[in-house]
Amino acid sequence: MKRIKNVAELQDLRQGLLAAQDPDQPVVRVCLGPGCLALGAEKVAQAFRTAIKYKKLKAAVKPLLKETGCHGFCGQGTLVSLTPADLFYVRVKPEDVPEIVDVTLGRGEVLERLLYRDNGYRYRQAGEIPFYKLQQKIILKNVGLIDPLDLKDALLAGAYQSLAKTLTELSPEEVLRTVEVSGLRGRGGGGFPTGFKWRRAADNVRENPGPVYVIANGEEGDPGAFMDRAIMEGDPHAVIEGMIIGSYALGAEQGFLYVRHEYPIAIRHLSIALRQARALGLLGKNILGSGFDFDLQINRGAGAYVCGEETAIIASLEGRAGEPRTRPPFPAQEGLWGRPTIINNVETWANVPHIMAQGAEWYARLGVPHSTGTKIFSLVGKVKNTGLVEVPMGISLGRLVEEIGGGVPGQKGFKAVQTGGPSGGIIPYELKEVFTDYHYHPPHLIQERKEISVDFDSMAQTGSIMGGGGMIVMDDRDCVVDVARYFLRFLQEESCGKCLPCRLGLKGMLEFLDRFTRGQGAPEDIAALESLGQALVDGSLCGLGRAAPNPVLTSIKYFKDEYLAHILDHKCPAGVCRDLITYRIDPGVCNGCGLCLADCPEACISGKKKKAHVINTAACSRCGACQAVCPADAVRVA
Amino acid sequence: MKKNQKTIDSILASYPPHPQNLISLLQDVQAAYNYISPEHLALICDHVGVPVTQAWSVATFYKSFSLEPRGEHEIKVCLGTTCHLKGANRLLEACERDLGITQGGTTADLRFTLDTVKCVGACAEAPVVIVDRDYLGRASLSSLKKRLKKR
Numbered sequence: 001m002k003r004i005k006n007v008a009e010l011q012d013l014r015q016g017l018l019a020a021q022d023p024d025q026p027v028v029r030v031c032l033g034p035g036c037l038a039l040g041a042e043k044v045a046q047a048f049r050t051a052i053k054y055k056k057l058k059a060a061v062k063p064l065l066k067e068t069g070c071h072g073f074c075g076q077g078t079l080v081s082l083t084p085a086d087l088f089y090v091r092v093k094p095e096d097v098p099e100i101v102d103v104t105l106g107r108g109e110v111l112e113r114l115l116y117r118d119n120g121y122r123y124r125q126a127g128e129i130p131f132y133k134l135q136q137k138i139i140l141k142n143v144g145l146i147d148p149l150d151l152k153d154a155l156l157a158g159a160y161q162s163l164a165k166t167l168t169e170l171s172p173e174e175v176l177r178t179v180e181v182s183g184l185r186g187r188g189g190g191g192f193p194t195g196f197k198w199r200r201a202a203d204n205v206r207e208n209p210g211p212v213y214v215i216a217n218g219e220e221g222d223p224g225a226f227m228d229r230a231i232m233e234g235d236p237h238a239v240i241e242g243m244i245i246g247s248y249a250l251g252a253e254q255g256f257l258y259v260r261h262e263y264p265i266a267i268r269h270l271s272i273a274l275r276q277a278r279a280l281g282l283l284g285k286n287i288l289g290s291g292f293d294f295d296l297q298i299n300r301g302a303g304a305y306v307c308g309e310e311t312a313i314i315a316s317l318e319g320r321a322g323e324p325r326t327r328p329p330f331p332a333q334e335g336l337w338g339r340p341t342i343i344n345n346v347e348t349w350a351n352v353p354h355i356m357a358q359g360a361e362w363y364a365r366l367g368v369p370h371s372t373g374t375k376i377f378s379l380v381g382k383v384k385n386t387g388l389v390e391v392p393m394g395i396s397l398g399r400l401v402e403e404i405g406g407g408v409p410g411q412k413g414f415k416a417v418q419t420g421g422p423s424g425g426i427i428p429y430e431l432k433e434v435f436t437d438y439h440y441h442p443p444h445l446i447q448e449r450k451e452i453s454v455d456f457d458s459m460a461q462t463g464s465i466m467g468g469g470g471m472i473v474m475d476d477r478d479c480v481v482d483v484a485r486y487f488l489r490f491l492q493e494e495s496c497g498k499c500l501p502c503r504l505g506l507k508g509m510l511e512f513l514d515r516f517t518r519g520q521g522a523p524e525d526i527a528a529l530e531s532l533g534q535a536l537v538d539g540s541l542c543g544l545g546r547a548a549p550n551p552v553l554t555s556i557k558y559f560k561d562e563y564l565a566h567i568l569d570h571k572c573p574a575g576v577c578r579d580l581i582t583y584r585i586d587p588g589v590c591n592g593c594g595l596c597l598a599d600c601p602e603a604c605i606s607g608k609k610k611k612a613h614v615i616n617t618a619a620c621s622r623c624g625a626c627q628a629v630c631p632a633d634a635v636r637v638a
Numbered sequence: 639m640k641k642n643q644k645t646i647d648s649i650l651a652s653y654p655p656h657p658q659n660l661i662s663l664l665q666d667v668q669a670a671y672n673y674i675s676p677e678h679l680a681l682i683c684d685h686v687g688v689p690v691t692q693a694w695s696v697a698t699f700y701k702s703f704s705l706e707p708r709g710e711h712e713i714k715v716c717l718g719t720t721c722h723l724k725g726a727n728r729l730l731e732a733c734e735r736d737l738g739i740t741q742g743g744t745t746a747d748l749r750f751t752l753d754t755v756k757c758v759g760a761c762a763e764a765p766v767v768i769v770d771r772d773y774l775g776r777a778s779l780s781s782l783k784k785r786l787k788k789r
Contacts, residue, residue, distance in 0.1 A: 035762035038775030074762030223718035226759030261665070261702050262758050264771065302661055303701030305756065319660035319688070321699035380720045380761035387762055418719065472719050472761075486722050490756060496699075601735050624728045628778065 001151070003281040006289035007164045014155050021156065026063040026105055028052075029081045031144060033070025033234065034226055035387065036077035037265075040094070044078045047097035055101055063105050066153070069234015071144035073131055075386035076116060081126060081144075088126040089114035118406075131385045134404050138366075138374050139350050140390045143234030148269050151237070151276040159237040160282055162353035166245050167290040170356070175249035176202060179352070181360035183372035187227075188217055188308070188345030189420060189467040190543070191371075191456035201332040201340040202250055212252040213336045214243055215343040217313060218259035218266065221305040222421025223490065225470030227376040228346040230388050232259065232266035235350070236273035240296060242349035244287065245356055247294045250342060255296040258313050261303060270298055305422075305494035309542050310343040312496070323496045324542035345468070347376060367393030371455035375469060381418075382475040384409045394458075396451040397427070401473055412475040416558075419459060420467025422487040422494075423547030425554030426480055427452070427462050463554040465547065479576035480555040480562050485513040487551040495544065502545030505536040509552060516563060517577040519570035526556060526563055575637040578622045582638055585626075587612035589634035596626035596635070644670050646678055650685045657688050660696060664703055673704045709744040709751035711789050713737075713769055713782070718757030720764040729765050730754065732779040750786070 004010050030036075030045040048065050071079045076090035082104060089100065092114060103109050115122040116129055123129045146153040154160075166175060180195030205212050216239055220228040232239060243255050259267050274296055277283045285293045304322045306312050312322040314336050335341025351373060355363045366373050371393040377400065380386050384406030391400060401407070401417060408414040414429045452458060459466040474483065492506040512529045515521040533549030540546045556563060565571050572580040585596075585605075592610040604620050607613030615626070627635040649666045653659040663682045667674050674697055683693045697703045715721075715730045734740055737752055744751045760766045763775025767782050774785055 034758070034760040034773075035775070038760040038763035038766055038773035077762070220759070221756070223722075223757035224720050224761050225757070226761060229759040262755060299662070300665055302665060302703065304699065316661060317658065319657045319686070319696070320692070321695050323699075378759075378761060380764070381723055421719075470719070472723070474723065478723055483719070483723070486719065494756075623731055624725065625732060628725070628728060628732075 001280055003279065004288070005281065007168050010160065010164055010288060014161075017152055017156050024084065026085070027066060027083045028063055028105070029066045029068045029071075029083075029144070031069075031071040031077065031079040032067045033072075033074065033077075033144070033388075034229060035070070035074025036079060039077045041078040043094040044080065044092055044097060047094040048101070051098050051101040052105075055098075055106075066147040067149075068145060069143040069148050070140075070230040070388055071126075072135075072140065072230075072388040072390075073116075073126075073129075073385065074388065075384070080114075085110075086125050088116065088124070088129070090116045131387070131389070131404055131406065134391070134399070135389050136366075136374055136392050137390050138354055139231065139238070139347060139376060140234075140388070142238065143230055146235065148234055148236055149272055151273070151280065154235070154237045154273075158357075159235075160241055162357040163241050163244055163282070164288060166248060166356050167288050167292065172202075172249045172251065175245060175356065178355060178360045179249070182355045182363040183360075183370070184348065184351055184355060184363065185371065185456060186345055187347035187351070187375065187468070189222075189423065189465060191466065194344060194348055197332055197344075198246070198249060198342060200330070201342050204333050204340040205251060208340075211254070211337075211339050212247075212250050213339060213341040214247045214250065214252045214255040215310075215313060215317070215336070215341060216243055216255070216257045216346050216349050217308060217310065217343055218257060218263070218346045219301045219305075219308040219313065220260055220263075220346070220468060221308045221494075222423075222468050222470045224378065224380055224418070224472045225421055225468045226378050227388065227469045229263050229266055230376075231346055231350050232263065233269050236266075236270045237277065238350045238353060239270070239346055240273055240277055240283070242352035243296060244283070244294055245352050246342060246344070246349065248290075248292055250340075252342075253293055253295070255294065256317055256336075257296060257298045258301060258307070258317065259298060260301045262301075267298060267300060274298065304496075305490075306496045306542070306544050309544060311542070313343060314341065321496075323498045324544070326541060347469075368453065368455050370457060375454070375466070377454075377469045377471045379405050379471050379473070381472040382408050382412070382414075382478065383473040391454075393455045394453045397454055398451055400454060400471070405473065408473065408475045412477060414473065415476045415478060416474045416480060418472040418474060418483065418551070419470065420465040420547075420550070421470045422491050423465060423543065423550055424467045424470075425462065425464030425550045426474070426483060426558065427464050427554065428558040463557055464550060477574055477576070479572055479574035480559045481513065481516055481566055481572070482574075482576045484552045484555045485510065485517055488513055488548070491544065491548045495548075499539075499541035499545060501536050501539035502541065502548065505532060505540075505545070506548055508532055509536075509549065513552070516566045517572075518579040519566055519577075521567045523564060523567060525567070526560070530556060581622060582617050583615050583620055583622060583624070583626065584617070584636050584638065585613050585615055586634045586636050587614075589632050591632050591634075593631065595629045595631065599625045599629045601625060646670075646681060650681065653685075655685050655687060657686050660686050660688055660693060661700070664693070664697055668703055672708045672710075673706055676705075679705075707744070707748065709748050711749060711770055711786075712751050712753060713767060713786075714753045714755040714758075716756075716758050716760070716764070716766040716768065717754045718761060718764070718766075720761040721757075721766055724764045726765040729767070729777060729779065729782075733767075733782065736779060736783070749789075 078092045080089040184194040185191045307322040309324045311324045316322040331341040376390045488510045497503045590612040597605045604616040767774045767777040
């Protein structure tokens with residue numbers, strides 16, 4: 001494609017592409033999102049490529065294969081969708097592909113066995129499945145639909161239309177105003193009003209003329225969260241378009257995409273998208289003939305969780321160790337190289353084109369007051385439908401986890417939800433319905449029922465935060481003390497060490513929890529732990545330390561019983577904490593296959609072939625190898 | 639050295655001599671040589687014009703840099719929250735026992751380095767192990783061993 005010089009040429013190009021499209025051409029979309037990739041989606045795509053190439057299809061038009069970003073329904077991967085037949089196949093294996101090509105593409109028939117099945121009903125279309133039906137996809141609309149490496153496909157889906165409208169119809173001041181009125185708040189976790197941030201930077205530039213910078217924060221470090229990854233991989237042009245619009249409003253000439261190095265595919269897709277946009281004249285000098293210049297570059301993160309903090313990103317971009325500094329001055333006042341800088345999360349940037357295209361009022365009506373728009377969550381852990389979901393703000397937690405997520409698999413009880421990653425909290429299941437005084441109530445005492453709403457302010461009230469969008473569902477085999485300890489250890493390793501409360505406080509808190517998980521400590525220690533946690537909240541330099549005690553403080557608030565069970569009864573009710581459990585083989589279930597005996601690193605399992613085996617508890621190191629290998633599920637934890 | 643490896647000279651030449659390129663240079667050297675040798679660190683410092691102390695502080699701050707040679711294949715066990723809940727620690731211990739090295743270590747024959755990563759965003763398939771660039775979902779010691787045999 002040759003460079004386009006103005007908006008009219010962009011529209012001509014798009015009209016040409018639209019006219020060249022054949023609505024009857026079969027399109028096969030194979031999901032290459034993170035979940036499906038881990039299940040071997042690449043082999044499925046390869047199988048389609050081979051089958052389509054070598055098979056003499058009876059179909060009039062050759063099918064088109066699109067390797068797309070994440071479809072969202074990760075628990076059912078590899079996902080394949082077919083248009084115009086509008087079929088959605090789940091759990092596709094490479095060996096299924098020849099049959100799909102033969103039966104569905106060739107003869108136009110449905111392969112029943114690959115349809116998603118729930119409660120005895122087979123769903124032909126994705127839109128009918130409850131998991132998709134209850135979602136409202138705006139940011140993720142094109143993710144999973146378009147080929148992220150094909151600019152034409154993105155243009156057909158409407159990419160850069162919003163930019164064209166902005167550059168021709170709106171002044172920078174009007175863009176700022178639109179973002180302010182929309183009520184957009186930062187999607188990275190803080191929930192700071194984006195329009196306010198932009199306004200502050202714009203004011204600072206006016207007072208102190210010179211360069212301005214925009215940065216996309218793609219250092220999505222929260223474990224259990226992959227929303228930004230899916231956007232960057234599945235619709236990279238949306239992020240770029242949002243950043244161009246933002247820089248137009250602020251008069252920035254240079255932008256940076258700071259992406260985690262653990263996301264090599266996102267880095268690759270973004271670099272290809274940047275090259276395409278530059279070649280087309282959407283980046284660089286005189287964008288679409290507007291006289292406005294802007295370019296973007298990618299900087300890879302180097303493996304530091306703290307670099308999700310905005311002042312740490314700036315330090316990293318300047319070539320230094322990523323240590324945060326005190327704010328104020330905020331980056332909007334003094335950021336990169338001392339100049340006003342706007343740092344927004346990837347998802348926030350991806351919201352911008354939609355706001356410009358459909359207006360601030362439309363956006364402000366989505367969601368709830370003070371938390372407008374939609375939010376993407378990664379719904380993972382002990383939930384039936386794991387995956388990526390986009391829902392309007394203010395949806396109830398119960399609806400999100402039980403209706404969209406399908407609840408907890410198996411017979412186990414739904415215990416808690418962990419939101420907001422290491423900076424968030426652990427909210428108990430009961431809170432979903434009872435939300436009057438934030439204290440744990442046994443279910444039989446529930447009188448007043450009120451559902452918890454998933455938005456910035458309601459989540460903050462629980463002591464957790466909404467955060468980036470990680471939502472980890474825990475069942476009653478998960479120990480909250482262990483999870484709180486997990487997050488503390490994570491943060492203690494990731495603390496940059498610049499300020500004392502975080503550096504030593506986390507270490508001290510971890511020592512408490514280490515003792516608890518060994519069944520040691522005293523009930524008074526819980527109060528001491530809470531007090532130490534409060535010191536971190538009050539005294540730490542940056543958000544990492546200030547939010548670090550959240551998992552501990554919320555779990556104490558809602559699950560004090562479980563802490564006391566560890567300390568007083570020396571028991572881990574969930575059967576997780578290693579020093580407090582024993583493994584035993586159920587003689588009625590064991591078939592004496594001998595696999596555990598062969599795998600036991602302590603050689604403490606004995607038994608004759610085809611006879612029930614026994615674990616010598618005294619020698620057992622409780623590594624769990626026997627349980628992992630047992631085909632009969634005969635190993636019990638108590 | 640890997641095949642088609644970029645030489646240190648070509649890596650240096652691809653970035654303008656400015657301190658802001660320190661991290662990118664370290665990343666490219668790490669990618670090409672699997673570690674950053676003292677000689678390369680000195681060359682990078684000369685190129686971008688920063689003292690060795692600053693480069694050292696950067697190279698030791700970020701986890702993706704290694705100042706010691708690493709194995710030919712990198713095995714990373716994901717320890718994200720979901721993987722943690724689904725037994726990633728046991729899997730890591732099993733790998734440690736099997737390879738005879740501890741987390742962060744490299745086998746004596748320089749074939750494998752065992753490391754951990756804090757979430758790769760493939761939580762739906764937890765626990766996840768990454769071998770070089772390939773993702774292995776719903777991983778177990780036996781499925782990992784099968785994958786390693788192909789290397």
